Amino acid sequence: MSYYQRLEEMNYMAEEAEMVDFVDEMDGGAAAAGGVEDVEADEYELITKVTDTSSGQARNGQDIQGIPWERLNISRENYRSTRLEQYKNYENIPLSGEAVDKECKQMEKGGHYYEFFYNSRSVKPTILHFQLRNLVWATSKHDVYLMSNYSVMHWSSISGNLSEVIDFAGHVAPSEKHAGSLLEGFTQTQISTIAVKDNFLVAGGFHGELTCKRLDKKGVSFCTRTTYDDNAITNAIEIYDSMRGGINFMSSNNDGGLREYDLETFQLLNHFRFPWPVNHTSVSPDRRLIAVVGDNLDGLLVDSQSGKTVSTVEGHLDYSFASAWHPDGRVFATGNQDKTCRVWDIRKLSSPTAILKGNLGAVRSICFSSDGQFMYVAEPADFVHVYSTQDDYRRRQEIDFFGEISGVALSPDDESLYIGIWDRTYASLLQYNKRHTYGYLDSYL
Incomplete structure (x- = not known):
């Protein structure tokens, strides 16, 4: 393990130590006095019992995560206040979040675009x-792919079945032969990010590994290692339709590289280099521009064919880890550790059209709905915001829960929103469904 990776792991362990442990923190005086061992056995069993929550139960007043607040020594409201005060946002640039807090106000709440549907506690x-929080993807309103320890898992909300797709704890090797593929494969790959789309799954690893799988075939199609640099974490992957009609994917790497591959032949098409780690990229709807963000205060718009920088956007106070394009191809958004999502219009890049501030911490993921009506912004923990683009981002729905967010996934038809929650006690997969208003003329007699 390189010196850089040891530092990363130390940072990670420090963050993990600060994460919410509901058993220790929320059972109040008993845990404060002596920890879990002082809690009565039946009380502990009740608090940690794995039970799902349905929309009907939520309507009847049950907590959507199954947290038994009535049995705890703190109310949900008081714990939320404490959490807002004590959560430590990770920053590369000191005090970037505080500077934003002084300058920006949160947009008004009150939007109600998605309704809680189900919380699956068997999904971890x-x-x-x-x-890096791009670890949950939805290929339909019923099919979700996610990371659980070393395994890529598939969850069906129809059958309630959780199945393993790839186990990276053991040996993974390609079953097909392609130029440039590492036929010996990998062993115990640490997966940092995944992407799933159009029947393809691509997983990126801590040492520049890329593993590609066709979901309709057994085995793995392609394995490669993009770089042998010590600083080689695969930060993000995007799968998209290419200008030539095929399917491509793009990987963003800590070595400053942005690499484009053909997903039919698995051949490297482009390799663009930047002077800082690339944390996330998004390809515009017309495939001509790439939004590039990373360990730099500024974001870039890059020509997808030449790799040359076309424009620079300025305003963020820290490093960015998320980006997304609106379907109209004119608007894109960037998410930063300064706790803001900034929305830009390519027709006027001198200043953002909106600055949207989070509650707790960095913006770790962003996506737009396929119809362009909504933008979804996830913080590192506890909050996902759904903004109405038709209201110029002034109105939002705030989805409020407790736990670190492993990823946010929107189904291709915009009907289902999935949120992965990582917590030592209450890990789960939240499902929200889009609200519809039907008049009597829409009903069948």
Whole structure:
């Protein structure tokens, strides 16, 4: 393990030590006096019992995560206040979040676009790198892929079945032969990010590994290692339709590289280099521009064919880890550790059209709905915000829970929103469904 990776792990362990442990923190005086061992056995069993929560139970007043607040020595409201006061946002640039807090106000709440549907406690999302949270993907409103420890798992909300897709704890090797593929494969790969789309799954590792799988075939199609640099974490992957009609994917790496691959032949098409780690990239709807963000205060718009920088956007106070394009191809958003999501219009890049401030910490993931009506912004923990683009981002729905967020996934038809929660006691997968208003003329007699 390199010196850099030891530092990363130390940072990660420090963050993990500060995460919410509901058993220790929320049972009040008993835990404060002596920890879990002082709690009565039946009380402990009740607090940690694995039970799902349905929309009907939530409507009847049950907590969506199954947390028995009535049995704890602190109310939900008081714990939320304490959490807001004590949560420590990770920053690369000291006090970037405080500076934003003084300048920006939160947009008004009150939007109600998605309704809680189900919380699946048998699904246990996990996080390997505290800054990288793109570990949950939905290929339909019923099919979700996520990381759970060393395994890529598939969850069906229809059958309630959780199955393993790839186990990276053991040996993974390609079953197909392609130029440049490492036929010997990998062993015990630490997966930092995944992407799933159009029947393809691509997983990126801590040492520059890339593993590609066709979901309709057994085995793995392609394995490669992009770089042998010590600083080689795969930070993000995006799968998209190419300008030529095929399917490509792009990987963002800590070595400053942005690499584009053809997903049919698995061949490297482009390799663009930047002077700082690339944390996330997004390809515009017309495939001509790439939004590039990383360990730099500024974001870039890059020509997708030449790799040359077309424009620079300035305003963030820390490093960025998220980006996304609106379907209209004119608007894109960037998410930063300064606790803001900034929305930009390519027709006027001198200043953002909106600055949206989070509650707790960094913006770790962003996505737009396929119809462009909503933008989804996830913090590192506790909050996902759904902004109405039609209201110029002034109105939002705030989805409020407790736990670190491993990823946020929107189904292709915008009907289902999935949120992965990593917590030592209450790990789960939250499902929200889009609200619809039907008049009597829409009903069948």
